[in-house]
Amino acid sequence: MTAKINSIETTSQQKIEQNLDEHRITHAAILFLGSNSHLYSMEKIGEESGFESYDAFYNCSKQLTGMSPEEMRDYVRARNSLNGMFVEEDAGGAKAGRVKAQREEKVIEGSYPKTINHK
Numbered sequence: 482m483t484a485k486i487n488s489i490e491t492t493s494q495q496k497i498e499q500n501l502d503e504h505r506i507t508h509a510a511i512l513f514l515g516s517n518s519h520l521y522s523m524e525k526i527g528e529e530s531g532f533e534s535y536d537a538f539y540n541c542s543k544q545l546t547g548m549s550p551e552e553m554r555d556y557v558r559a560r561n562s563l564n565g566m567f568v569e570e571d572a573g574g575a576k577a578g579r580v581k582a583q584r585e586e587k588v589i590e591g592s593y594p595k596t597i598n599h600k
Contacts, residue, residue, distance in 0.1 A: 502541050503567070505531045506553075509538070510563050513554040523550050 509530040512518055518526070527538030527550065535550075542550045547568040557563055 501531075503545060506542060506545050506567075507563065509542070509550065510553060510557045510566060513557050514561065514563075518554075523554075526550070 509526050512526050512529060524535045527535055532538040538550055542548060542553055546553050546566055548556060
């Protein structure tokens with residue numbers, strides 16, 4: 482019984498940490514869209530988003546979006562939107578999301594709203 486409780490606690494903690502990381506990355510992306518974002522270094526954007534270091538920011542960004550912070554900045558600025566930013570797994574466990582969204586953008590050029598794509 483104790484092992485089952487520990488497993489549930491571990492899974493819950495992992496979900497909380499992932500949600501927190503997603504929130505931090507979303508916050509960084511919103512900062513990239515700000516009119517004064519060019520005044521801040523990547524380290525400052527990461528710090529303002531809750532990351533302890535640039536390395537933590539970089540690793541989380543790569544894991545959740547498949548992009549470095551610099552690539553993510555360019556991605557959201559080019560689209561003026563966060564849509565399609567996060568990498569998602571399809572039913573087969575393969576990474577989809579951003580790549581699929583990029584294909585759709587070629588078909589529906591410029592039709593994405595300027596809002597955050599919440600999960």
